[in-house]
Amino acid sequence: MSRIDLFREHLTEKRAVKIIAGIDNFDIENIKKVVMSAQNSGASAVDICAKPEIISEIREMTDMPIFVSSIVPSELVKAVELGADAIELGNFDALYKKGMSFSAEQVLSLVNETLELLGDTRTFFCVTIPGELPMNEQIELARKLETMGIDLIQTEGHYNASTQANGVRGLMERAELTLSNTIELSRNIDLPIMTATAINPTTAPFAFAAGASAIGCGSCINKTDSELSMIATAKSIVEIASRNALKVVELV
Numbered sequence: 001m002s003r004i005d006l007f008r009e010h011l012t013e014k015r016a017v018k019i020i021a022g023i024d025n026f027d028i029e030n031i032k033k034v035v036m037s038a039q040n041s042g043a044s045a046v047d048i049c050a051k052p053e054i055i056s057e058i059r060e061m062t063d064m065p066i067f068v069s070s071i072v073p074s075e076l077v078k079a080v081e082l083g084a085d086a087i088e089l090g091n092f093d094a095l096y097k098k099g100m101s102f103s104a105e106q107v108l109s110l111v112n113e114t115l116e117l118l119g120d121t122r123t124f125f126c127v128t129i130p131g132e133l134p135m136n137e138q139i140e141l142a143r144k145l146e147t148m149g150i151d152l153i154q155t156e157g158h159y160n161a162s163t164q165a166n167g168v169r170g171l172m173e174r175a176e177l178t179l180s181n182t183i184e185l186s187r188n189i190d191l192p193i194m195t196a197t198a199i200n201p202t203t204a205p206f207a208f209a210a211g212a213s214a215i216g217c218g219s220c221i222n223k224t225d226s227e228l229s230m231i232a233t234a235k236s237i238v239e240i241a242s243r244n245a246l247k248v249v250e251l252v
Contacts, residue, residue: 004085004124007065010044011152011192015245016214017238018194020047021222023069023091028054033230034222035062041234045086047216050075052082059083067126071095071102073114080123086151089114090128093156093197102130104141111148124151129185131156131177131197138181139188146191153189154216155181157197172206174198179210186211201236208244215241
């Protein structure tokens, strides 16, 4: 079994958990801690930036499936050469803070360029659907990606409220858009969906209930103040995903 087959298996069982270090996180020591928390918790994969020296170092330290995220096709192809098991065009949420935005046409153009550069190299390919797009455009984009042979799409939110409620209400407000995007897309496409943005132990069950086969969890883990907290949070999320898989089996 290849490394990515583990993620595929969890995806089929609707319990895949991808721990995200961050597309713009170049702090190697923090990334290593995130990877160890993912590994020790039994997560399905870890997602890191496209910096070559970081990919090489992380590849040496773990046999976990590694996703590499970027919006630059040449970086994604290089990541495969360096040992990445999957590539992801996206994780745009972190880039919105820098004033960047992405249209459906831009996403399709970048996907096409990446596929052309990959040539005959078969690599697990995930694409993020920009959360700021109108829902009809998200569905149309997802359908086009499906016909192009993309393996997985990732939903996201784009929450801009200047104030956020405290406690559980605040967590739900932050995740509301990505959850609603997941519901709509799951009703309109056959591709598996990974829900990301504001997914944590509180919101993860709602992501699976919304139709996700996988979840992507980042800040709730990589921004904690200790390795112990990272591992504990990751384990909690993996346990939630495992319980969802059992529910799916019971329904079948």
